[in-house]
Amino acid sequence: NAGVTQTPKFQVLKTGQSMTLQCAQDMNHEYMSWYRQDPGMGLRLIHYSVGAGITDQGEVPNGYNVSRSTTEDFPLRLLSAAPSQTSVYFCASSYSRAGVGEQYFGPGTRLTVT
Amino acid sequence: RKEVEQDPGPFNVPEGATVAFNCTYSNSASQSFFWYRQDCRKEPKLLMSVYSSGNEDGRFTAQLNRASQYISLLIRDSKLSDSATYLCVVLTGANNLFFGTGTRLTVIP
Numbered sequence: 001n002a003g004v005t006q007t008p009k010f011q012v013l014k015t016g017q018s019m020t021l022q023c024a025q026d027m028n029h030e031y032m033s034w035y036r037q038d039p040g041m042g043l044r045l046i047h048y049s050v051g052a053g054i055t056d057q058g059e060v061p062n063g064y065n066v067s068r069s070t071t072e073d074f075p076l077r078l079l080s081a082a083p084s085q086t087s088v089y090f091c092a093s094s095y096s097r098a099g100v101g102e103q104y105f106g107p108g109t110r111l112t113v114t
Numbered sequence: 115r116k117e118v119e120q121d122p123g124p125f126n127v128p129e130g131a132t133v134a135f136n137c138t139y140s141n142s143a144s145q146s147f148f149w150y151r152q153d154c155r156k157e158p159k160l161l162m163s164v165y166s167s168g169n170e171d172g173r174f175t176a177q178l179n180r181a182s183q184y185i186s187l188l189i190r191d192s193k194l195s196d197s198a199t200y201l202c203v204v205l206t207g208a209n210n211l212f213f214g215t216g217t218r219l220t221v222i223p
Contacts, residue, residue: 041215043158043201043213097209108156
């Protein structure tokens with residue numbers, strides 16, 4: 001199993017540009033989530049999904065959209081990039097919502113917005 | 115007040131030493147607790163869950179003190195490969211997973 005994969009690994013955007021961060025998992029996990037990690041702060045939840053077709057907001061959802069059309073894929077879309085969105089983004093999955101504390105993380109995407 | 119607080123360190127210890135990290139959480143209704151490990155510029159990985167009665171996994175021991183609202187991680191016989199940042203993670207409610215900022219450990223030869 002590849003586990004959780006993310007693309008791209010690195011990205012530089014200009015303010016106002018949009019882009020989609022890709023995330024896929026091959027473990028048939030129901031629960032998927034997106035986090036951002038900033039220096040001096042813990043990982044913060046952006047959006048999550050408990051299954052195909054179901055998404056919800058986390059702690060810091062503004063400026064981001066998600067969709068979950070299949071169990072495997074959970075892309076994160078930045079609508080209009082801002083310098084405050086410079087961060088490392090991690091996608092994660094767990095078998096179910098009940099097991100949300102035991103998550104598998106992807107390798108991350110380092111995003112810089114200039 | 116932060117949901118989860120950890121001493122950021124760094125903790126620099128010699129090989130073979132025993133080191134302990136503490137983490138405090140603010141919500142007494144929190145129900146599940148975990149330690150994750152994160153290597154430099156890598157993703158977090160689950161190290162162990164923390165059970166009410168305490169639990170051990172090889173050289174690692176996790177303890178939970180609900181009365182004082184803190185979790186601890188003890189590492190015995192430290193190895194160079196233990197050098198990493200250790201994240202304390204607390205689950206409150208159905209979906210509210212809170213991550214601490216992490217404690218950095220460096221094991222010195």
